[in-house]
Amino acid sequence: xxxxxxxxxxxxxxxxxxxxxxxxxxxxxxxxxxxxxxxxxxxxxxxxxxxxxxxxxxxxxxxxxxxxxxxxxxxxxxxxxxxxxxxxxxxxxxxxxxxxxxxxxxxxxxxxxxxxxxxxxxxxxxxxxxxxxxx
Numbered sequence: 001x002x003x004x005x006x007x008x009x010x011x012x013x014x015x016x017x018x019x020x021x022x023x024x025x026x027x028x029x030x031x032x033x034x035x036x037x038x039x040x041x042x043x044x045x046x047x048x049x050x051x052x053x054x055x056x057x058x059x060x061x062x063x064x065x066x067x068x069x070x071x072x073x074x075x076x077x078x079x080x081x082x083x084x085x086x087x088x089x090x091x092x093x094x095x096x097x098x099x100x101x102x103x104x105x106x107x108x109x110x111x112x113x114x115x116x117x118x119x120x121x122x123x124x125x126x127x128x129x130x131x132x133x134x135x
Contacts, residue, residue: 009037009041010087011034012080014076029076030071030073030079032076038060038066070086
């Protein structure tokens with residue numbers, strides 16, 4: 001996967017950011033909306049697309065479009081950079097294959113050690129009881 005070609009497939013839209021900012025806030029569109037069409041991506045293979053569809057399904061729209069917003073900075077360019085970093089992080093995490101867990105058994109010495117400690121604790125608790133004087 002070539003990240004440069006993947007970034008070329010992104011589309012950006014500048015929107016007016018909400019929140020405090022004084023007189024300047026209503027004039028400047030510093031918030032960035034990043035959209036990525038997963039289905040029509042030529043950079044990703046069909047296998048990668050399917051993996052992403054399964055992994056990041058909750059972040060996709062019905063048309064399988066990923067939308068990310070960024071309004072952390074007052075600068076449009078900085079917001080664009082942050083949005084691209086987030087996008088690449090989402091894609092990389094979505095493409096990671098989970099290593100299957102191998103079932104293992106505890107070793108014989110570990111089992112022996114556990115049973116010994118249980119026996120010791122049991123003995124300690126029985127020694128705390130009041131003695132049974134009926135004979």
